[in-house]
Amino acid sequence: MSAIDNQKIYLSRKDDQLYLRFDGDHESVPVSALLAAPLSEDRKIISIVHKKDRKELVLLKTLDRLDESGRKLLRDEIQRRYFLPQIEKINDVNIHLGDYYWDVITDRGSRKFLLRSPAINMRWVGSKRIILCDSDGIHYDLDDFDSLDKDSRKLLERIL
Amino acid sequence: MSGRRIDQSMQYQPMLPDSVIRDLQNHGYAPESAEYLISADILADGNFGDSWMLLIGVKLVITDGQRVIEQLSLSDIKRVYIEELFASACLKAECREGDKCLLRYTKSRASDFANFCRVLNERIATGENVAVREEANTVCSQCGYPIAEKDGVCPKCVPNWSVLKRLLGLMQPYKSRLYLVVICTFIAVAAQMIPPYITKRIVDDVIIVKDASALSLLIGIMLLAGIVYLSARWIIGATSAWLSARLISDLRARLHLHLQKLQLSYFNKRSSGDIVARVMQDTTELQQFLIEGLPFLLVNGFSFIVISVILLSLDSGLALIAFFPVPFLIVGVHWVWQRLRPLLYKRGRYRGEITSILAESVRGVRAVKAAGFEQARADHFNEYNEKFFHSLRRIMTGFVGFSEGSYWLMSVGVAVIWLFASIRLTGADDNLSLGDLLAFVGYIWLFYAPLQWFGVIMNWMNNAFAGAERIFSILDTEPEMYDRADSIQQPHIKGEIEFRNVHFSYEKGKEILKGLDFHIREGEMIGLVGKSGMGKSTMINLICRFYQPDSGQILLDGEALDRYRLRDLRHAIGIVMQDPFIFYGSIRENIAYGRPNASIDQVIDAARAAHAHEFILDKEFAYDTIIGENGVELSGGERQRITIARAILQDPAILILDEATSLVDSETEQSIQSAIDALVKNRTTIAIAHRLGTLRNADRLLVVDDGEIVEQGTHDQLLQSKGIYARLVKVQSELNELSAKAHIA
Numbered sequence: 072m073s074a075i076d077n078q079k080i081y082l083s084r085k086d087d088q089l090y091l092r093f094d095g096d097h098e099s100v101p102v103s104a105l106l107a108a109p110l111s112e113d114r115k116i117i118s119i120v121h122k123k124d125r126k127e128l129v130l131l132k133t134l135d136r137l138d139e140s141g142r143k144l145l146r147d148e149i150q151r152r153y154f155l156p157q158i159e160k161i162n163d164v165n166i167h168l169g170d171y172y173w174d175v176i177t178d179r180g181s182r183k184f185l186l187r188s189p190a191i192n193m194r195w196v197g198s199k200r201i202i203l204c205d206s207d208g209i210h211y212d213l214d215d216f217d218s219l220d221k222d223s224r225k226l227l228e229r230i231l
Numbered sequence: 232m233s234g235r236r237i238d239q240s241m242q243y244q245p246m247l248p249d250s251v252i253r254d255l256q257n258h259g260y261a262p263e264s265a266e267y268l269i270s271a272d273i274l275a276d277g278n279f280g281d282s283w284m285l286l287i288g289v290k291l292v293i294t295d296g297q298r299v300i301e302q303l304s305l306s307d308i309k310r311v312y313i314e315e316l317f318a319s320a321c322l323k324a325e326c327r328e329g330d331k332c333l334l335r336y337t338k339s340r341a342s343d344f345a346n347f348c349r350v351l352n353e354r355i356a357t358g359e360n361v362a363v364r365e366e367a368n369t370v371c372s373q374c375g376y377p378i379a380e381k382d383g384v385c386p387k388c389v390p391n392w393s394v395l396k397r398l399l400g401l402m403q404p405y406k407s408r409l410y411l412v413v414i415c416t417f418i419a420v421a422a423q424m425i426p427p428y429i430t431k432r433i434v435d436d437v438i439i440v441k442d443a444s445a446l447s448l449l450i451g452i453m454l455l456a457g458i459v460y461l462s463a464r465w466i467i468g469a470t471s472a473w474l475s476a477r478l479i480s481d482l483r484a485r486l487h488l489h490l491q492k493l494q495l496s497y498f499n500k501r502s503s504g505d506i507v508a509r510v511m512q513d514t515t516e517l518q519q520f521l522i523e524g525l526p527f528l529l530v531n532g533f534s535f536i537v538i539s540v541i542l543l544s545l546d547s548g549l550a551l552i553a554f555f556p557v558p559f560l561i562v563g564v565h566w567v568w569q570r571l572r573p574l575l576y577k578r579g580r581y582r583g584e585i586t587s588i589l590a591e592s593v594r595g596v597r598a599v600k601a602a603g604f605e606q607a608r609a610d611h612f613n614e615y616n617e618k619f620f621h622s623l624r625r626i627m628t629g630f631v632g633f634s635e636g637s638y639w640l641m642s643v644g645v646a647v648i649w650l651f652a653s654i655r656l657t658g659a660d661d662n663l664s665l666g667d668l669l670a671f672v673g674y675i676w677l678f679y680a681p682l683q684w685f686g687v688i689m690n691w692m693n694n695a696f697a698g699a700e701r702i703f704s705i706l707d708t709e710p711e712m713y714d715r716a717d718s719i720q721q722p723h724i725k726g727e728i729e730f731r732n733v734h735f736s737y738e739k740g741k742e743i744l745k746g747l748d749f750h751i752r753e754g755e756m757i758g759l760v761g762k763s764g765m766g767k768s769t770m771i772n773l774i775c776r777f778y779q780p781d782s783g784q785i786l787l788d789g790e791a792l793d794r795y796r797l798r799d800l801r802h803a804i805g806i807v808m809q810d811p812f813i814f815y816g817s818i819r820e821n822i823a824y825g826r827p828n829a830s831i832d833q834v835i836d837a838a839r840a841a842h843a844h845e846f847i848l849d850k851e852f853a854y855d856t857i858i859g860e861n862g863v864e865l866s867g868g869e870r871q872r873i874t875i876a877r878a879i880l881q882d883p884a885i886l887i888l889d890e891a892t893s894l895v896d897s898e899t900e901q902s903i904q905s906a907i908d909a910l911v912k913n914r915t916t917i918a919i920a921h922r923l924g925t926l927r928n929a930d931r932l933l934v935v936d937d938g939e940i941v942e943q944g945t946h947d948q949l950l951q952s953k954g955i956y957a958r959l960v961k962v963q964s965e966l967n968e969l970s971a972k973a974h975i976a
């Protein structure tokens with residue numbers, strides 16, 4: 072399977088599985104869509120790899136090579152694969168024994184979680200965004216905390 | 232919350248909400264007859280939320296709390312498998328008409344699902360029930376947060392006094408000194424109460440009545456009280472310093488010992504910086520609090536009570552006025568402290584940042600210079616340095632304002648006392664003398680002064696206790712199992728090893744070894760082959776009992792591995808690892824690590840055999856050269872040869888070479904190889920090597936692929952069978968040819 076730049080590609084979905092076909096090819100192959108930088112790059116750079124041997128078939132820096140339905144499928148697949156709740160409100164956060172206890176509302180529902188070793192597990196991306204990683208390895212995205220409500224900001228300021 | 236087999240109908244009841252049970256019943260299912268039940272924490276739409284899957288009869292039923300969303304027959308499912316996603320995963324079923332997502336869950340459920348998946352597949356394949364292992368509860372029932380350590384106690388919900396009790400318990404051996412501190416506290420407080428009282432006597436009995444007869448006695452008592460006070464404080468200070476230093480040294484020693492006895496998995500989950508910080512910072516913080524804070528609390532807390540009583544008995548009216556500013560002081564202190572504390576956190580964070588940038592710049596100075604990063608590093612450093620400066624400035628301003636402000640409040644209190652007392656004195660109130668007033672003011676200053684610090688010290692105490700609890704949580708972590716009651720005494724280990732259906736994972740849910748079965752005879756040389764990351768080193772970790780298998784058995788000489796005492800086991804195993812461990816000390820000590828009383832002759836013989844002798848002689852201090860962190864730098868190959876020499880000297884029953892020569896050049900490797908060949912004779916050897924040529928002498932090769940043994944046999948047999956091994960050999964010989972050509976050209 073060859074990948075000439077700008078060659079159109081087509082995505083389809085069957086039974087929860089994404090398939091890729093290059094323009095001109097007959098056969099579709101099962102693929103996974105992976106983000107090159109899931110935490111920092113606004114989910115723009117997407118690598119499509121073969122489902123079985125994990126070899127990269129195409130690296131997308133934009134969605135230009137896809138048609139409208141392909142773009143939607145890809146966005147849905149990324150949304151499904153990347154479980155990265157966005158924190159929308161902070162109900163409470165306190166520090167006990169150097170561990171941080173968070174009680175938050177995210178775009179995926181509310182959650183209480185525990186964050187240990189803050190030096191490692193609170194990662195700054197730029198100056199306004201933090202990625203939190205809890206004790207189970209689930210990441211939470213705290214994007215642009217100027218847009219949070221006043222109470223949340225106050226709680227944040229107390230610990231940052 | 233877990234996947235579990237239901238033996239009695241009672242067990243499942245608390246796990247399923249009533250609405251779900253009713254809904255299931257409406258669909259004609261009897262939830263109490265379910266064989267398995269597992270709960271997931273992500274809904275089909277990708278949001279957090281509970282859903283459940285039950286195996287009832289031959290049906291898999293999935294419900295999301297609202298309604299039943301899926302019903303599948305086991306006979307329609309070929310197998311179930313897990314699709315790993317980002318921070319989450321999906322349990323999928325391979326059905327005839329295509330794959331289906333059954334449940335989605337976050338990493339926190341991974342281990343439950345890994346088990347469940349295995350069990351369900353066995354059930355599908357054999358039609359028989361298999362028991363599910365239960366996981367410990369990981370959410371605190373009191374506060375609802377996940378529990379930090381997996382031993383089941385939520386550190387957040389443990390009260391302060393229990394920490395204090397434990398600290399006192401540790402002081403038990405030094406009880407007499409503790410009593411001394413308490414007694415001296417009484418003495419100091421008593422002595423502190425004397426001078427204002429003497430002032431009163433001097434004014435009333437000497438100055439006012441103009442009679443100097445008692446003066447020298449009074450002055451004498453005053454001076455004496457001063458001396459007693461000083462001596463008592465000095466004894467308190469010295470003794471509590473001794474006590475806390477003693478206590479902390481004991482704690483550190485216990486921590487250090489305990490840390491080394493912990494399972495390796497403990498260290499997997501934590502950064503080493505974190506652990507070192509706990510041992511050093513937390514103990515230091517605790518020590519400082521015990522030296523300065525605790526005596527302060529003791530003395531001032533006690534004198535606070537005594538002075539209150541004295542003030543009230545001197546003149547209850549004035550006493551009430553004096554108490555008036557107290558609530559303001561306390562509230563004020565609290566208010567200021569609330570605002571200062573975040574600044575203190577910030578300061579700590581910036582200081583940490585500065586330290587690590589500095590350390591990185593120094594350590595990586597070569598790389599920084601090479602890439603011309605000096606300015607960027609400097610900017611980076613300056614940014615945090617400035618932030619640090621600003622937080623420091625704000626803290627300092629805050630502190631000054633804080634102590635001046637509280638001083639002002641106290642002065643107001645004193646001024647009001649003067650005001651009311653003077654009115655009463657000039658109005659010729661017989662109950663109040665000038666001496667009373669002066670004594671009163673004297674006591675008041677004693678009374679107010681410590682108040683402003685109480686809040687600060689209490690906070691300090693909280694921090695110190697938090698540190699203490701972190702220390703205790705390490706001490707409470709269960710150590711590696713060293714000996715069992717039925718340990719084999721003084722075994723003669725021959726080196727026969729057997730794996731029986733061994734499963735293992737470092738992180739829950741991500742299985743690395745997937746059911747290993749093999750047998751190594753005594754004295755056999757085995758080569759482990761496979762791509763990197765396939766689990767070869769992990770097998771070694773299990774043989775050394777660095778980790779315990781999740782299931783299955785490992786036998787040594789026909790006995791379960793954990794029936795050997797750890798000391799005996801590790802003495803019988805000589806291991807040369809991928810990343811050789813060198814500790815701080817001389818080369819000689821490093822080689823003689825496993826046999827500290829080896830003679831220099833023996834050390835040299837071992838070094839010779841490992842082809843380390845010559846490069847060692849080249850060092851200025853030869854065998855006495857200090858290596859390890861801060862010592863003389865060795866190349867990777869040199870370090871490896873030192874560890875090979877160490878293994879040779881140890882003369883173990885089982886020798887493990889985990890890419891032991893991966894860091895030396897091919898030429899040296901060949902010469903070491905002859906030493907290793909000699910070493911391998913008459914002992915069980917397990918060798919892992921990248922360059923397959925070095926394994927030609929192996930009696931048998933085991934090919935490991937993705938946690939399973941996929942081929943085994945001699946080099947020639949495996950070549951003939953044209954499997955994975957044959958392919959690996961082919962790739963390597965092509966590479967060799969390439970490099971040979973490159974050399975010629």
Ligand SMILES: Nc1ncnc2c1ncn2[C@@H]1O[C@H](COP(=O)(O)OP(=O)(O)O)[C@@H](O)[C@H]1O
Nearest residue numbers: 499737738743762763764765766767768769770
């Ligand atoms: N301490 C550890 N914690 C978590 N995962 C580990 C650890 N050590 C190894 N692994 C993982 O286990 C797998 C097998 O590793 P390993 O046994 O070292 O492979 P090999 O020695 O065959 O190259 C790899 O995917 C690796 O990432």
Ligand SMILES: [Mg+2]
Nearest residue numbers: 767768809889
């Ligand atoms: Mg390895």
